[in-house]
Structure formats: C-alpha cells, structure tokens
Amino acid sequence: MNTYSLEAKHYFSRELLAWYNRSKRDLPWRRHRNPYYIWVSEIMLQQTRVDTVIPYFHRFIDKFPSIEALADAPEEDVLKCWEGLGYYSRARNLQSAAREVKEQYGGQVPSDKKAVSDLKGVGPYTTGAILSIAYNQPEPAVDGNVMRVLSRYFLIEEDIMKGSTRAFMEGLVVELIPEGEASNFNQALMELGALVCTPKSPQCLTCPVMEHCAGRIAGMEESLPVKTKAKPPRPEYRAVALVEGVGAEKGKVLIRQRPSEGLLARMWELPHELAPQQAALAGADDAEQMDMLRGVLYEEGISVVPDHFHMQAEHTFSHIHWNLRVYRCTAAANDSSLPANYRYIEAKDMEELAFPKVFLTILNSYFAMV
DNA sequence: AAACCGGGGCT
DNA sequence: AGCCCAGGTTT
Numbered sequence: 001m002n003t004y005s006l007e008a009k010h011y012f013s014r015e016l017l018a019w020y021n022r023s024k025r026d027l028p029w030r031r032h033r034n035p036y037y038i039w040v041s042e043i044m045l046q047q048t049r050v051d052t053v054i055p056y057f058h059r060f061i062d063k064f065p066s067i068e069a070l071a072d073a074p075e076e077d078v079l080k081c082w083e084g085l086g087y088y089s090r091a092r093n094l095q096s097a098a099r100e101v102k103e104q105y106g107g108q109v110p111s112d113k114k115a116v117s118d119l120k121g122v123g124p125y126t127t128g129a130i131l132s133i134a135y136n137q138p139e140p141a142v143d144g145n146v147m148r149v150l151s152r153y154f155l156i157e158e159d160i161m162k163g164s165t166r167a168f169m170e171g172l173v174v175e176l177i178p179e180g181e182a183s184n185f186n187q188a189l190m191e192l193g194a195l196v197c198t199p200k201s202p203q204c205l206t207c208p209v210m211e212h213c214a215g216r217i218a219g220m221e222e223s224l225p226v227k228t229k230a231k232p233p234r235p236e237y238r239a240v241a242l243v244e245g246v247g248a249e250k251g252k253v254l255i256r257q258r259p260s261e262g263l264l265a266r267m268w269e270l271p272h273e274l275a276p277q278q279a280a281l282a283g284a285d286d287a288e289q290m291d292m293l294r295g296v297l298y299e300e301g302i303s304v305v306p307d308h309f310h311m312q313a314e315h316t317f318s319h320i321h322w323n324l325r326v327y328r329c330t331a332a333a334n335d336s337s338l339p340a341n342y343r344y345i346e347a348k349d350m351e352e353l354a355f356p357k358v359f360l361t362i363l364n365s366y367f368a369m370v
Numbered sequence: 371a372a373a374c375c376g377g378g379g380c381t
Numbered sequence: 382a383g384c385c386c387a388g389g390t391t392t
Contacts, residue, residue, distance in 0.1 A: 045387040052378060053387090086376025089390080123389045143387045163371085190387055199385055200381070229384090231373095263375070317376055357377065374391075381384080 002172060004154055012153060012209050013176050013185065019208035020188030023195070025050075028057050030187075035109035035134035036067050042129045043094050043121060047087060050194065056085050067109070070095055071102040079266065079354040088267060088354075093121030111135045124170075132182040140173035141186045142166055145193025151225035152197060152215030160225045233321040237280035239289040240272040240313075240326040241297060242366060243304050245344045249331065252344035253366065254302070255353075263317070268353045270362065271297060271342075272324065290327050300339055303332035311365075315358035326362060 024030070027050065029041035040060060044053045060081050064070040070078070075095060082091035097119040101109060109130065110116055117127040128141035140146075147160045150169050158165040177185050196203045204216050215221045243254035255268050273296045275284060290306035297304050306329045315322040338344075345353070347367040355363065 042387070047375095047386060047388060048377075049379070049386065084377075086378085087388090089375065090388090093389080121389065125388055129387075141387085144385085145387060161371095187387095194387075232383090265375095315376085317374090319374060372392085375389090377386105379385085381382100 002168075002175075004172075008154075008212050009176055011212055013178050015208045016188045016192060017178060017181060017185055020184055020191055024187070024191055025195075028054060028061075033134060033183075035111075035130065037061065038134045039109055039126075039130055040094070042126050042133075043090050044085065046090060046126070048085065052085070056082070067098045067101050067107045070098040071107075075266070076352070076354070080352060083354040084357055084360070086357075088264065090121055092265070096120045097122065109134065111137070113137075113139070124166075128170075129186065132177075132186045134183075136180070136183045138174065138177045138182045140170040140177075141190075142169050142173060143190065145190045145197075146173065146186075148199065148225050149189055149193045149197045152202070152221050153209060153213045155214035155218055155220065155224070157224070157226050159228055161228045230318070233316060233319050235280075235321045235323060237275040237284075237323045238272045238325070239275055239293045240270050240324050240362070241293050241304060241306070241329050242270055242310055242326050242362070243297075243302075243329045243331055246331045246333075249344040251370075252346050253363065254304075254331070254338075254342060255345055255363075256339075256343075257341045263320075264356050268355050269359045270326070271300075271302075286325070286327070289325060290329075293327060293329070300342075302338065302342065304329040305332050311362065313358050313362055315356065322358070324358065 029037045041053065041057055044056060063077070063081055064073055073095070075092065078091050078095045079088060082088060100119060101107060105115070111131065113127065113131060116122060116130050117124070122130070125141055125143050128139040131137040131139040132141055147166070147169055150156060150172060151160060154172070156165070158168070160166070173189070196207050202221050204210050204213070204221060207213065210216060213221070215224050241254070245252040245254065254271065256271050258264050258267050258269060260266050273293060275289060275292065279288060286309045294304060294306050306327050308328055310326045310328045313324040313326060315324065350363060
C-alpha cells in the first residue's frame, strides 16, 4: 500500500480515461480487438516508436494474417518481414510462440496469465498488455511511458531501472485501473506518455491531470523520472570484404549467413573481421587491413584479392559501435565449394534475404552503381 | 543486477 | 553527439 490520497488517485484515473476517449490515436491494431494483432503490435512496439512500427505492422499482418499463417511460414520469410526493425530475436521468438499457440491452444492467444507469460518473447510488460488490452483483465502493463507518467504525477524519485520501482508501479497501476476499464486505462497511460508527458519538454499545459501532478507542482517534471544511464557502446573497428565474383559468378557479390545464436542471429551480411585492437587504435592503414581480410577469408577456404578502399560505414547497437571500412575484392578463383554459410548473390536475390540495415545500405549503393 | 540485443527520431 | 524509446532473455 502507498500513501497517495484516494482523491488524487480517483481524479487521475477519471480525467485520464476521459482524455483518452476524446484524444486517442487511430492506430491499425486499435481497429479490432484481435488478440493476435495486439500481440504482434506489442512485440513490434518494444523499444520501437509507433510511427516506425505502423508500416511494418501492415506488411506483417498482410503476409501473416493469422497465428496459423505465422506458425506455418518459413523463418526466413518472417525475418525478411522484420528487416530493418531491429532486435531480430523478437521476430524469431514471436514465430516460435505462434507455433506454441497453434499446437497448445488451438491457435487462440491464451487469456490465462501464466500461459501468456510463458510464451517466448513475452515478459511482464507484454503479458499485462495482452491481458488488459485484448481481454480487458485488470493487469498492469508498465513500460517506460507509464513509469515516466507515474513518476511525475506521484513524484516518485526511485530509480526506474530498479526492479523494485517497477514492482511498486505495477501495484499502483492495479489500484488505479477503474472497474471494467483495464484496456482503455492502460492504453491511456501509454498514450499520455507518448503524446503529452514526453521525456523532454512535456506539454503540461495540455495535460488532463496537470492540476494535481505533484512533479509539475514541485517544478520537477523535467528531471523525472530518475534513471541510471547506460554505459556508452564500445567501439569496434571492422574490415569488410565486398567480393566480386568471377567466371560463373561474374556480376555477383559474396555474402554469408551469421550463426544461429548471438548478435544478428541468422541474418545475412558481407564478410567482415574485427581489426586487432592495436591496429584499430593506431588507425591501421588500408593495406594492412586488406591483408588481414585476405588471410581470414583464406582460412575459411575462400581466395580473394583485395583491391582498394571502397567506402566507410557505421552501425550502432545498444552495446557496440561498429566502424566499418569496406574494401573491394575480386574472387581469385572459382571456388567450386564455398563454405556452407557463404553464397554469391545478385541484386534481386536481396528480395528474399534479410540483412542488417548497414549491409543493406552498402549493397544497395553497390548494385545501384555497377 | 548486469550484460546482451537494433535502429530511428529528436534535440 | 547524445538522449530517448510501447522490453525480454540470459548469465
């Protein structure tokens, strides 16, 4: 139990709900109460903005209109549909969970808390979102938006990165949900965070609960929520081979598929290799980098002749910053047997293979040039 | 609790 | 250039 007054809580719930009913956005997954649509949208919306998700959502539902269609699709197709959205384990987990729902629950998204939360890729937030939005169950769905709104309105100065703070807010949300309004109320909380109670420069003057917002009254709305900041990504310097085929592979480019686990699992990419730390710090010259690439590929069973520097590129993950230097190479021989995860492709082959954004950019500009 | 896992948009 | 985001899984 907490010490906030019943009056402050009732006011908050009442005014927020009324505001939502007149201001909610018309979003594709709000047009039906289809648990599958809500599930897909919630997975896509993890760490991703609404405007980015909308076109992906339309394409995804068009290609995989039902849980069974998603369960029966080749994983390759699902990854391709997710290409550019990031956090690709979301896509693989979603399909894995769709297969589970098809087999165990007759293709219907379960409405039981444990069953939902046991699905791959579904954690505490998404469990609450599915149960409340799809089935109107009074479960909390506490994401970054909700924690920001609550930390300001109730002036909560606990670090939102701590599990105990999230647990406290989940308890608070359960008290705040008006009878029979879990779906609308949880969406209202997130909608306010997205549209009004924004991270920077919140629009307090248009906020439906401004009058009793303790954070604003204290003049602290800009400094809440309290959040420990993440470590900056570590830099990595990588040499990339853009290998042009010869003979039967003339006009094609060599690509490879990443391992099935870890960073960018099962995505396609240009061959590349981490530059030794010493060389990276010294700003190794291109000749040295090209020689390193040639040697690494030779060890893999691929003979190439690096030719010249082609372009530079960068790619930032949550924890790594890639500095890429791309080198044009020519295949030295018609390797009759490439390693299993390597192949040559032409431009049109990219329509069915999923690449991380940075390789998509490099390949598209290359194929447009030649 | 901390590390791992993408990418885009805003300031 | 740094900050933020409609988080989950693994260790």
